[in-house]
Amino acid sequence: MFVTFTLIHLVTILILYSAMWATYRPQARYRNGMLFAVTLPAHAMEHPALVNIQSRFKRQFMQVSLWMGAAVIPLVAMNAWKDYEGFSFIYFFLWLAVFLFVIVVPFRRAFRATLALKREQEWFVGKKNVVHSDLRVARLKNAKSAPIGLFVIPLAMSVGTLLWAMSEDETYAGIAYVGILTTFVFLLVSFYMRRTKAKVYSENSDINLSLNQARRRSLSYMWLMVAIVENLHFPLVYLFIQEDNASLAGVWLAAAVLFSAIPVVILILTYRRIHAREQEVLSQDGQAIYSDDDEYWANGFTYHNPYDRAVFVPKRVGIGETVNTATLTGKMIAWGSIGLVAATIIVVSFLLIRSELTSPTLTLTADRQVEIDYPMYNYDFSLADIEQLDLVDQVPKGFKTNGESKSNVARGKFSLNGLGATRLYIYKNNPPYIRMKLKSTYIFYNDQDPERTKQLYAQLRNSMQP
Amino acid sequence: MVSEVRNRMVISLQLDSETPIYEQLRNQIVIGIATGQLEPMERLPTVRQLAEDLGINTMTVNKAYSLLKQEGYIVIDRRHGAKVSSRASASAESQPPARLEEQLQLIIAQASIHGVKRSQFDDLCNRIFARMKYEPQP
Numbered sequence: 001m002f003v004t005f006t007l008i009h010l011v012t013i014l015i016l017y018s019a020m021w022a023t024y025r026p027q028a029r030y031r032n033g034m035l036f037a038v039t040l041p042a043h044a045m046e047h048p049a050l051v052n053i054q055s056r057f058k059r060q061f062m063q064v065s066l067w068m069g070a071a072v073i074p075l076v077a078m079n080a081w082k083d084y085e086g087f088s089f090i091y092f093f094l095w096l097a098v099f100l101f102v103i104v105v106p107f108r109r110a111f112r113a114t115l116a117l118k119r120e121q122e123w124f125v126g127k128k129n130v131v132h133s134d135l136r137v138a139r140l141k142n143a144k145s146a147p148i149g150l151f152v153i154p155l156a157m158s159v160g161t162l163l164w165a166m167s168e169d170e171t172y173a174g175i176a177y178v179g180i181l182t183t184f185v186f187l188l189v190s191f192y193m194r195r196t197k198a199k200v201y202s203e204n205s206d207i208n209l210s211l212n213q214a215r216r217r218s219l220s221y222m223w224l225m226v227a228i229v230e231n232l233h234f235p236l237v238y239l240f241i242q243e244d245n246a247s248l249a250g251v252w253l254a255a256a257v258l259f260s261a262i263p264v265v266i267l268i269l270t271y272r273r274i275h276a277r278e279q280e281v282l283s284q285d286g287q288a289i290y291s292d293d294d295e296y297w298a299n300g301f302t303y304h305n306p307y308d309r310a311v312f313v314p315k316r317v318g319i320g321e322t323v324n325t326a327t328l329t330g331k332m333i334a335w336g337s338i339g340l341v342a343a344t345i346i347v348v349s350f351l352l353i354r355s356e357l358t359s360p361t362l363t364l365t366a367d368r369q370v371e372i373d374y375p376m377y378n379y380d381f382s383l384a385d386i387e388q389l390d391l392v393d394q395v396p397k398g399f400k401t402n403g404e405s406k407s408n409v410a411r412g413k414f415s416l417n418g419l420g421a422t423r424l425y426i427y428k429n430n431p432p433y434i435r436m437k438l439k440s441t442y443i444f445y446n447d448q449d450p451e452r453t454k455q456l457y458a459q460l461r462n463s464m465q466p
Numbered sequence: 467m468v469s470e471v472r473n474r475m476v477i478s479l480q481l482d483s484e485t486p487i488y489e490q491l492r493n494q495i496v497i498g499i500a501t502g503q504l505e506p507m508e509r510l511p512t513v514r515q516l517a518e519d520l521g522i523n524t525m526t527v528n529k530a531y532s533l534l535k536q537e538g539y540i541v542i543d544r545r546h547g548a549k550v551s552s553r554a555s556a557s558a559e560s561q562p563p564a565r566l567e568e569q570l571q572l573i574i575a576q577a578s579i580h581g582v583k584r585s586q587f588d589d590l591c592n593r594i595f596a597r598m599k600y601e602p603q604p
Contacts, residue, residue, distance in 0.1 A: 129481040131520045135504070136475060138511035138519040197519050205475055289476065307481050308521040 005079045009092050013072060016096070017065070020103050023318045025061060027107060027300075028054045036107065037300035037316040038114040039125040039292060047121065053113045060106035068099050085406055086356040093345050104301075107317075111300035118294070126290030129307065132200040134208045141198045144213040146220035148194075151187045154227035158183045161235045172241050179234035186227040190220055196312050196321065200289050201278070207285055215274050222270040226263045233259040241401070249399065271319040355404050360411060360425040362445055362456060364463055372425060372445065377403060377412050379423055381438060383463055388437035391457045395426060395433055395444050416442070434460065475503045479520060487522060491530040496539055499550055502599030510540065510548040537563075553602055 027036050030045050036057070044050070075095060078088035118124075162176035198212045233255070240252045296305035301317040306326040311333075315322045323330035360374035368383040396416045403412010403424070410424040422442040426433055432450060434457050436443040446453040475498055479490050498504040510516075513531055517524040531548055534540045542548050577587060 127480070131479050131481060131522070133477045133516060133519040134475060135477060135498075135511055135516070138515045139509060141519075195518050197521060200476055203476060208476075309523060310518070310521045 005085065005088060006076060009072075009075055009079070009088075012092075012096075016099065021065075024104065024107050025058075027317060028057050028110070033125065033290075034316065036110040036114045037297060038111060038118055038294055039290070040114070040118060041123055041125055044118070044121065044123045047117070049117055050114070053110050053117070057106050057110040060109070061103075064102050064106060068095070068102065071095060071098075082408055085408070086352050089352050090349050093349060104299075107301075108299055115294060124292050126292045128292045128295070130291050131308075132289055132291065134198065134200050134205050136205050137198040137200075137208045137212050140209060141212045142194045142216055144217040145194065146190075146217070146224050148187070148191060150224055151183070151190065151227065154183045154186070154224070154231045155180070157228065157231035158234065161231070161238065164235070165238055169242060172238055175234055175238045175241065179231060182230055182234075183227050186223050186230075190223040192312060193219060193223070193321075196314075197310055199314070201282055202285050203289060204285055207281055211278055211281060214277060218270050218274050222266055226266055229262050229266070230259065268319070351404075355406075355409075355411070359448070360445070362425070364459060368463065370460075372423075372443070374411055374425060377423070377425075379443070383460075385438050386436050386460075386464065387439065388435075389457075389460060389464060390435045391432045391454070392435045393431040393433070395424070395428075398422065432457070477520070479522070488526050488530040488533070491527065492533050495530070495534060499539060500598045500600045504550050506550055506553045508550045509546065510550065512547045 029035075030040070030042075033039055033042075035045070035050065036053070072095065075088060075091050078084045078091055158176065158179040161179050162173065165173040165176040194216070198208070199215075201208055201211055236255055236259075237252075240248060240255075293305070296308070297303055297316055301315070301322070302325065303313055303316075303322055304325045308324055309327065311324055311327050311329045312321040313324055314320075323333050325331055325334055354375060358375060360372060360377075363371045363373070364383070365371060370381055370383055370386075372379045396418055398414050398416030398419075400410075401413045401415050401421075403410070403414065405412070405414075408428055410426050410428060412424065414422050414424050416422045419442045421440065422444065425443070425445045427446055427448050430446060430448065430450065432453055433444045433446045434453060436445070445456075447456065477491060477494050479487055479494075481487065483490065485493075495504065495510075499506075504510075510531075511519065513524050513527045517527045520527075531540065531542065535542050535548075539551055540548050541551050574587070
């Protein structure tokens with residue numbers, strides 16, 4: 001279990017570090033006419049104060065990375081210490097929150113310093129509060145994009161998965177519904193991307209047209225491809241859940257990693273290709289059009305412009321689009337996302353803590369009912385429903401379908417090798433276990449104290465005598 | 467200096483200007499037609515497309531288009547959207563636009579107060595006329 005938890009935590013932390021380093025570290029270089037997300041004219045780079053800002057940022061960024069890295073050590077220690085295992089997730093969430101907050105501090109400092117210097121030196125790049133539109137491009141920007149109708153392919157795939165799931169075993173059909181929902185999300189993204197503003201690269205309308213059309217073409221086919229790739233994933237997940245084979249877990253893990261990594265790779269490659277194309281075309285054409293928007297990019301990476309009705313605008317930091325928090329939709333998306341993450345973390349933390357502090361109880365009532373009490377996994381049945389009652393020393397291996405599984409306990413619904421659907425309320429590696437076979441499920445139950453388990457078993461046995 | 471690049475039809479609107487946005491839009495389209503950057507019968511983006519592309523309200527673009535249509539610079543076809551008027555229809559009226567003298571009087575009055583000489587003014591007019599590539603049908 002130590003390995004599992006550490007893997008979960010470390011992989012997440014590694015992904016976070018990679019994303020932050022790939023996104024924020026390069027901001028220290030002058031690219032796309034910007035330094036630290038502040039638009040600057042090229043000649044401004046010769047100013048000595050900027051070199052100080054750059055080196056201070058690099059130093060601070062490295063320091064924060066190292067300190068947060070050191071803060072991971074207590075997490076690993078908690079994972080190794082069985083008594084604190086459940087609480088290690090609480091520490092993990094805390095670490096995540098702190099990390100996300102402090103890792104952007106060096107960037108925000110550098111952004112403000114650069115902006116202050118820009119204002120002081122009056123390095124304006126274009127006029128403020130000016131919007132541009134190339135008329136031809138406004139009309140034809142989506143002409144070369146993938147027709148929205150092509151989404152019928154991934155939609156058909158996800159509906160097909162649903163029909164197949166319904167015909168096999170309805171219990172897990174939820175996976176197929178998620179597949180349909182995900183496909184719809186990609187469809188919506190593709191649809192709204194068509195309505196975003198065209199970028200006015202230069203005064204040459206031919207260049208504007210070809211670059212905008214090429215960009216939208218690349219992105220629209222990219223979203224289609226990602227939707228299709230993910231629709232291959234969902235049936236595989238469903239298949240794995242269906243199979244009673246826990247040994248395939250390695251295969252499933254590999255598939256999960258792949259199907260998360262493939263869309264990311266597709267996205268990064270597509271955006272890089274778009275960017276390279278832009279650079280190549282624009283380097284030959286010297287008529288760029290500038291507009292100075294800095295005041296609306298308050299933190300460098302957030303956009304708040306009450307004069308702009310657009311909800312999605314291209315990011316200044318990173319790839320993709322960000323929301324305009326001055327619009328109602330933008331606010332809902334921004335706060336909704338944060339709210340969703342916060343709610344998830346709070347709920348999961350609560351469940352984890354409660355699980356640490358509560359134990360299942362098995363009661364035999366006067367009217368020959370067996371009541372197993374445990375939050376969210378209560379189960380009551382009649383003594384007469386027990387087809388077979390045993391005291392065993394081992395619990396077969398399997399995997400969890402809906403419940404809690406830690407290194408010392410397992411509670412909830414599982415699927416075990418050879419037995420199928422099973423409900424577990426056990427302390428692991430703590431024989432004996434009471435095994436009950438009911439018509440639709442098996443149940444394994446034990447107490448932390450083996451003597452108590454034996455007593456409970458005897459009680460059940462006696463009660464079952466006619 | 468005005469660049470002689472063909473195909474330069476970029477609208478630039480100053481959002482915090484004293485001139486209302488719809489008026490800036492209308493003016494730039496008119497100048498675009500006169501300088502040949504927008505050709506007769508050329509299609510224009512729809513109200514929604516243009517509003518989205520500029521990040522402004524559709525009502526503002528609608529107002530500009532209505533004004534242009536009223537003045538005869540563009541026509542709005544229900545199927546194809548907005549189009550620059552053909553040469554024939556635009557020059558149907560041989561009279562100069564209604565307020566031409568009124569507008570010129572204001573401009574010339576301001577210019578003369580600022581000490582602009584007649585010859586300077588004429589030079590300026592010649593330069594500007596030279597940019598106007600629009601040829602009405604004879």
